[in-house]
Amino acid sequence: MKLKWxxxxxxxxxxxxxxxxxxxxxxxxxxxxxxxxxxxxxVKYDANGGVFTTSTSVxxxxxxxxxxxxxxxxxxxxxxxxxxxxxxxxxxxxxxxTGYFLAGWYAKCETAEDGTQTFAEPWNFETDRLTVDxxxxxxxxxxxLTLYAAWVPLYQVEFYDRADTSAPxxxxxxxxxxxxxxxxxxxDENSGAQVLGQFPAVENKTFExxxxxxxxxxxxxxxxxxxxxxxxxxxxxxxxxxxxxxxDMIDGTWFxxxxxxxxxxxxxxxGSYVIHADLDFTDxxxxxxxxxxxxxxxxxxxxxxxxxxxxxxxNNSKNNAGMFGSLTETAKINDLSLENITxxxxxxxxxxxxxxxxxxxxxxxxxxxxxxxxxxxxMIIGADAYFGTxxxxxxxxxxxxxxxxxxxEITLVDQRPAE
Numbered sequence: 001m002k003l004k005w006x007x008x009x010x011x012x013x014x015x016x017x018x019x020x021x022x023x024x025x026x027x028x029x030x031x032x033x034x035x036x037x038x039x040x041x042x043v044k045y046d047a048n049g050g051v052f053t054t055s056t057s058v059x060x061x062x063x064x065x066x067x068x069x070x071x072x073x074x075x076x077x078x079x080x081x082x083x084x085x086x087x088x089x090x091x092x093x094x095x096x097x098t099g100y101f102l103a104g105w106y107a108k109c110e111t112a113e114d115g116t117q118t119f120a121e122p123w124n125f126e127t128d129r130l131t132v133d134x135x136x137x138x139x140x141x142x143x144x145l146t147l148y149a150a151w152v153p154l155y156q157v158e159f160y161d162r163a164d165t166s167a168p169x170x171x172x173x174x175x176x177x178x179x180x181x182x183x184x185x186x187x188d189e190n191s192g193a194q195v196l197g198q199f200p201a202v203e204n205k206t207f208e209x210x211x212x213x214x215x216x217x218x219x220x221x222x223x224x225x226x227x228x229x230x231x232x233x234x235x236x237x238x239x240x241x242x243x244x245x246x247x248d249m250i251d252g253t254w255f256x257x258x259x260x261x262x263x264x265x266x267x268x269x270x271g272s273y274v275i276h277a278d279l280d281f282t283d284x285x286x287x288x289x290x291x292x293x294x295x296x297x298x299x300x301x302x303x304x305x306x307x308x309x310x311x312x313x314x315n316n317s318k319n320n321a322g323m324f325g326s327l328t329e330t331a332k333i334n335d336l337s338l339e340n341i342t343x344x345x346x347x348x349x350x351x352x353x354x355x356x357x358x359x360x361x362x363x364x365x366x367x368x369x370x371x372x373x374x375x376x377x378x379m380i381i382g383a384d385a386y387f388g389t390x391x392x393x394x395x396x397x398x399x400x401x402x403x404x405x406x407x408x409e410i411t412l413v414d415q416r417p418a419e
Contacts, residue, residue, distance in 0.1 A: 030140075031139070031140040031141045032140075034062045034140035035139055035140050035141075037064070038064045038065075038066065039062040039063060039064050039140060040062070040064075040065070040138040040139055040140050041062065041063040041064070041065050041076075041078065041130075041132055041138055041140075041144055042060050042061070042062050042063075042138075042140045042141070042142070042143040042144065043060065043061045043062075043063070043078075043080060043130065043143055043144065043145045043146075043147065044058060044059075044060050044143040044145070044146045044147070045058065045059050045060070045061075045083050045093075045095075045105065045146075045147050045149070046058055046109075046146055046147070046148045046149065047095050047097075047149050048109065048117075048148045048149040048150070048151065049097060049149075049151060050095045050096055050097035050100070050102070050149050050151060051095070051096060051097070052083065052093040052094065052095050052096075053093055053094045053096065054093055056093075059083055059093055060140075060143065061080070062140050063078050065078070065132050065133075065134040065138075066134055068134075070134075071131070074133075074134070075131050075132065075133055075134075076131070076132045076133070076134050077129040077130070077131060078129060078130040078131075078132065079125075079129055079130075080123065080125055080128070080130060080147075081125060082105065082125055083095060085125075095149050097149075097151050099153060099154055099173070100151035100152060100153055100154060101151070101152055101154055101175040101176070101177060102149055102150070102151065102177075103119075103150040103151070103152045103177075103231060103233060103236040104122050104123070104150055104233055104236065105122070105123045105125075105147040105148065105149060105150070106119040106120060106121055106122050106123065106147065106148050106150050106236065107120070107121035107122075107123060107145065107146075107147060107148075108120040108121045108148075109148035109150070117150075118235065119148070119150045119235055119236040120234075120235060122150075122233055122234060122236070123147055130144070130145055132144055150236035152231065152236060152237075152238050153238075153241065154173035154174065154175060155173070155174050155175070155176055155180065155227060155229040155238065155241040155242070155243075156171055156172065156173055156174070156241065156242050156243070157171070157172050157174060157182060157198070157227065157242075157243045157244075157245065158170075158171050158242060158243070158244045158245070159171070159199060159200050159245050159247060160214065160244065160245070160246045160247065161202065161205075161246075161247055161249055162211070162214060162216060162246045162247060162248055162249075163249065165214050165246065168244075169200045169202060169247075170199075170200035172198055174227055174229075176227070176229050176230065176231045176238065177231065180226070180227035180229065181224045181225065181226055181227070182197070182198050182199075182224070182225040182227070182243075182245070183197040183198070183223065183224055183225075184197075184199075184210065184220065184222070184223050184224070184225065185197065185199050185207045186223075187256045189256075189258055191262065191265070191266075192255045192256055192257050192258065192262035192263070192265070192266050193255055193266060194206060194207065194254065194255075194256075199245075199247070202249055204251065204252060204253060204270065205249040205250065205251060205252070205253075206249065206250050206251075206252060206253055206254040206272070207247055207248075207249060208247075208248045208249060208250045209247070209248045210245050210246065210247050210248070211245075211246045211247075211248075212244070212245070212246070213246060214246050216246070216248070220245070225243075225245070227243045228240045228243060229241050229242075229243070252270070252271070252272035252297050252298060253268070253270065253271050253272065253297075254271075254272045254273070254274065255271060255272070255273050255274070256273075256274045256276060257273050257274065257275050257276060257277075257279065258276050258277050259277065259279065260279040260280055260281050260284050261284070263279055263287075264284065264285070264287055267287035267289050267290050268289055268293075268297075269289060269290065269293035269294050269295050269296060269297070269325075270296050270297050271297045272297040272298040272299070272300075273297070273298070273299045273300065274300045274302065275299065275300060275301050275302055275304045275306075275336065276302065276304070277304060278304050278305045278306075278307065279304065279305070279306045279307070280307055280308055281306065281307065281308050281309035281310070282308040284309075286309050286310070286311040286323065290323065290324050290325070291311060291313070291321055291322070291323070291324075291325060292315065292318045292320065292321055292325040293324065293325045293326075294320075294325055294326045294328055295324040295325070295326065295327050295328065295331050295360075296328040296330045296331055297330075297331065297332075298331070298332040298333075298334075299332065299333045299334070299336055300334055300335065301333070301334060301335040301336025301337070301371070301372075302335060303335055303336075303337075304336065304337070305336070305337040305338070305339050306336065306337070306338050306339070306341075307338075307339040307340050307341075308339075308340050308341075309323070309338075309340075309341050309342070310342045310344075311323060311341070311342065311343045311344070312343075312344045312346050313343070313344065313345045313346055313347060313356065314346050314347045315347055316347040316348050316349045316350050316351070316386065316388070317349075317350070317351060318349075318351070318354070319349075319351055319353060319354050319355070319361065320354065320355050320356070320360070320361025320362050320399070321345070321354075321356050321361050322343060322356060322357045322358055322359055322360040322361050322398065322399075323338070323341065323343065323358065323359055323360065324359065324360040324361075325360065325361050325362075326355075326360055326361050326362040326363070326364065327359075327360045327362070327363045327364060327367040327369075327398075327401075328364050328366075328367065329364045329365060329366030329367060330366070330367075331364075331367040331368070332367070332368040332369075332370075333367075333368070333369050333372050334368065334369075334370045334371050334372070335370070335371040335372075336371065336372055336373070337372075337373040337374075337375060337407075338359075338372070338373065338374045338375070338377060339374075339375045339376055339377070340375075340376050340377060341358060341374070341377040341378075342377065342378055342379075342380065343356075343357075343358040343377075343378075343379050343380070344379075344380040344381075344382055345379075345380070345381050345382055345385050345394065346382040346384065346385055347385065347386065348385035348386040348387040348388070349387055349388065349389060349392050350386075350387075350388030350389055351389065352389045352391035352392075353391055353392075354389070354391070354392040354393075354399075355392065355393045355394075355395075355398065355399025355400045356379075356392070356393070356394045356395070356399045357379070357394070357395045357396065357397050357398035357399045357401075358374070358377060358378075358379040358396060358397060358410050359374065359397050359398055359403070360397075360398045360399075360401070361398065361399050361400070362398060362399060362400045362401050363397075363398045363400070363401030363402075363403050364401065365401075365402070367401075369403060369404075369405060371406060372405050372406065373405065373406050373407040373408075374397070374405060374407060374408045374409060374410055375407055375409045376409055377409065377410050377411070378410065378411040378412070378413055379394075379396050379410055379411070379412050379413070380413045380414075380415060381394065381412075381413070381414045381415060381416055382415055382416075383415040383416055383417065385416065396408070396410040396411075396412050397410065
């Protein structure tokens with residue numbers, strides 16, 4: 001069978017315009033040319049509220065029944081292809097409708113008074129054949145078959161924070177004819193960050209667990225969630241189009257840390273960290289964001305050690321400096337050891353009310369330092385440190401604050417020349 005792709009006819013409105021134009025100048029319409037060439041068998045594809053990528057709502061394929069295979073009764077058996085079939089090449093047409101997916105093409109479509117549509121007789125492009133009598137009278141202007149696009153609203157996944165289920169945090173659309181699986185968040189050991197995938201990112205919160213119910217009685221234990229929605233392709237009706245996922249979130253942006261590089265790349269004053277290994281900072285820079293920042297997060301040390309960090313204060317325009325510029329009332333550093341840490345005040349300060357300490361410039365009341373140990377460390381006041389104000393404080397642990405540690409072995413070295 002030879003399919004005359006260059007005779008695909010487009011939108012009815014466009015064809016009507018062609019008829020008017022050609023009627024005036026004497027040229028034949030595309031339909032007339034097809035009839036003349038015996039391409040009289042037409043099949044119409046109706047986008048049915050959608051639109052093809054050519055901005056048209058209807059396309060028409062025309063065939064020569066004499067070129068098609070015949071059955072035992074001499075009837076032509078014409079194989080059809082979808083408008084977007086790649087066999088059409090540059091003439092392929094993708095049907096689209098915002099917020100909907102294409103369930104298929106149907107030979108019967110009925111529209112009720114309220115606009116509801118029902119579909120029947122889905123066309124199977126693999127097995128179905130258009131049967132026509134080659135000897136019967138046909139005209140390209142009158143399609144022997146119209147196939148209607150059946151549109152179904154996209155299925156959804158709604159994500160809720162169990163602390164407030166009044167509205168979803170995020171809604172995503174999925175197509176039941178494609179992969180509708182949702183991957184659960186997981187921790188990437190290479191980056192230390194949480195990979196959320198399609199789950200929502202919530203500011204200053206970190207995903208912890210998920211449930212199928214708002215009460216938290218049906219925990220999601222699988223690594224990949226399957227959307228329960230189904231599609232009956234016999235009549236283009238869907239079932240269970242909405243999947244609701246309820247999340248428990250913990251405060252803070254959390255990271256799981258396995259090496260010093262991960263800690264450096266994820267360092268932020270509001271971050272929270274679970275330490276899974278000893279962190280050796282030999283030949284590495286301590287993050288500037290922590291050196292001068294107001295740390296309000298959490299470090300869960302799990303008994304591990306941060307060691308060999310060489311930290312230098314080189315900005316005399318900052319108020320506070322240390323491993324942390326300051327520890328706020330919400331800061332927590334638990335079950336962690338600091339060993340062989342060297343903090344050097346090199347620039348001094350010209351800003352009144354400045355505080356320096358190996359651990360932090362200031363430690364605010366309420367900061368939780370349970371199980372924090374400092375061993376074999378030193379704080380150095382550099383020989384060239386310039387202090388343009390007398391309103392500053394230097395302490396071995398912190399410049400200002402009432403701190404009690406389980407172990408604090410810090411040597412203070414003042415390299416400034418004696419007055």
